[in-house]
Amino acid sequence: MSDKDQLTMPELTDRIEGFFAEVPSLLAGVEGTVARGKAYREALYDAGLAGLDVPREYGGAGCGPTAKALFAKLSRGHVPEEDDIFTIGLGMAMPTLLEFGAEHLRRRYVEPALRGEEIWCQMYSEPGAGSDLASLQTRALRTANGWVINGQKIWTSRAELAQFAICLARTDVDVPKHKGITMFVVPMDQPGVTVRPIRQITGAFEFNEVFLDDVVVPDDHVVGEVDRGWPVAVALMQNERSAIGAGGGRRPVPFEMLRDLVHDRGRATDPGIRAALADCYIGQRLAQLVSELEAESVDAGKPLSAETSLGKLWRSTNGRAAAALVSEVAFAAGASWKPGDDREDWAFAVLDACALSLGGGTDEVQKNSIAEKVLGLPRDPYRTDKVPFRDLTVGTQRG
Ligand SMILES: Cc1cc2nc3c(=O)[nH]c(=O)nc-3n(C[C@H](O)[C@H](O)[C@H](O)COP(=O)(O)OP(=O)(O)OC[C@H]3O[C@@H](n4cnc5c(N)ncnc54)[C@H](O)[C@@H]3O)c2cc1C
Structure with a gap:
């Protein structure tokens, strides 16, 4: 075939x-x-x-x-x-x-x-630029041999496996922070790229710190226009939220497993547990329906929009509700387990769930986006639209 x-x-x-x-x-x-x-x-x-x-x-x-x-x-x-x-x-x-x-x-x-x-990774976040991504400090300078990038990225999922990265770097510090950012395709297998794994609370290593020291990127590996990378970065984030909303990336505990857990532990007649289980089912269905509506809208020729935050938010809200139910049912007699114990997998699910509301932008950031861009509410008052980046106090940049 x-x-x-x-x-x-x-x-x-x-x-x-x-x-x-x-x-x-x-x-x-x-x-x-x-x-x-x-x-x-x-x-x-x-x-x-x-x-x-x-x-x-x-x-x-x-x-x-x-x-x-x-x-x-x-x-x-x-x-x-x-x-x-x-x-x-x-x-x-x-x-x-x-x-x-x-x-x-x-x-x-x-x-x-x-x-x-x-395999690809996404080098957006930095120690001083997460929710406030436009404060990123990684610098790219144009030279006769292409671009040279210096800086530090963090929480870079799968950088340990990736051959290429989508990377945001600052190319002009004399303009406000949302301007002067450029998107690059960075080959990861080269001197100057150092990937250090970060061990998570679950014991897994699936994201990293990435240090970029004089990393060279061909001149023609800019995505979009130089200094105008912010709208491109936002478009990528909308794709990211849409992909997560549709079930990509980190997976919440599937509903069927939750239902079996409740039955197996003899909790199916407990009114509080039944209500929580029903909430999880509703949340999962809502996440699916939001994602299907989004697909229909794309099918009708409409571009992705800030509404992608809805699906992402439902996925993370529902994933954390599922983890809370697991912790109540699987660990009713205490939160400890031994390696190999049947509660080990459930423990992983509980400990991993907090990541759902961070990766791809936090729940608060999704709500801000829905408030401002979908509902048209006033924008965040603490804006620095007019101040050149070099005059801002962000990350390690002090005065
Ligand atoms: C599993 C996972 C995978 C990730 N993968 C990647 C990756 O591959 N590439 C990458 O670049 N990044 C990745 N990240 C990083 C992720 O994008 C950031 O963690 C996220 O954007 C939040 O940034 P921060 O951690 O710096 O927290 P901060 O931005 O410091 O936020 C701290 C807290 O303050 C709240 N907050 C911040 N600003 C506001 C505001 N304006 N209004 C209300 N509340 C606010 C936040 O919601 C949060 O609760 C990943 C993170 C996780 C957990």
Whole structure:
């Protein structure tokens, strides 16, 4: 099934269902996160199902957003978790390159990402620039040999696996902070890029500090225009929120597992637990419905907007509610467990849940965005729109 002929929706449905019926045997015996993720992606590409909405000239199937939405619906619960290593590349970096990138960047990077040959990371956050991302201090200077970047990034998911990064750096300090930012594609495998893993409360290492010391980036690896990277950065974040809202990246505890847990621990007749379980079901359905409405809107030709914060917010709110229920039911007799104990996996789910409301922008930031850009409420009063960046007191920049 390697052809990419235009399929009717019933044919596409058959193809997707047929593909997922074969996935367990495809992955049988394949060990390790990267190997399993790549095996899945390669098979998806060969089945003509990778990048359903990506134009054919860039390696996609060229079937449009309806096909993508159909895939999202039919694949729910069947995609191996190892595919998450591609979420940043496919859900964030590639849509941004397709919308804002120069032709040579699209031709070079989109197809290998769809095939699962290259992994991407997102170098936005810095120690002094998280929610207030526009305060970033990483500098890029233009030289005769291209751009030279210096600075520090943090919380960079999957930088330890990535060959490429989407990176924001400051290219002009004499203008207000939202101006003078440029987006780059940075090859990670080069001297000057140091990736240091950060150990999380769960024991996992899946994000990193990244130090950039005289890192060289080709002149033509700017995405969009020099000094005008902020709107491009925002567009990427909308894709990020949409991808998370649709279930990409970190996964909350699935409802079916919650329901089984409540039954197995004999708590199904407890009124408080029943109400909490019903709330989790409602939250999960709402997150799905918001995501489906968004897909319909894209299908109708509307661009992504600040409304993507709705899906992201529902996903994180619901994920934390699920974790709270787990902690009440699985740990009713105390919060301790032994390695190998059946509560170990539940402990991971509980400890990991706080990340849902941080990654991709915090819940408060999503609410600010909905308040200002969707509801039209007055903007944050503490704005510095008129002050040149070099005069701001941000991060390590003091006076
Ligand atoms: C699992 C995970 C993965 C991540 N992956 C990446 C990645 O791959 N690449 C990357 O660049 N970053 C990544 N991040 C970083 C993430 O984007 C930041 O953690 C997030 O933007 C918050 O920034 P901060 O941690 O600096 O917190 P801060 O911005 O310091 O916020 C601290 C608290 O203050 C609140 N706050 C801040 N400003 C306001 C405001 N104006 N109004 C109301 N409340 C406010 C916040 O909501 C938060 O509760 C990841 C984070 C997590 C947890």
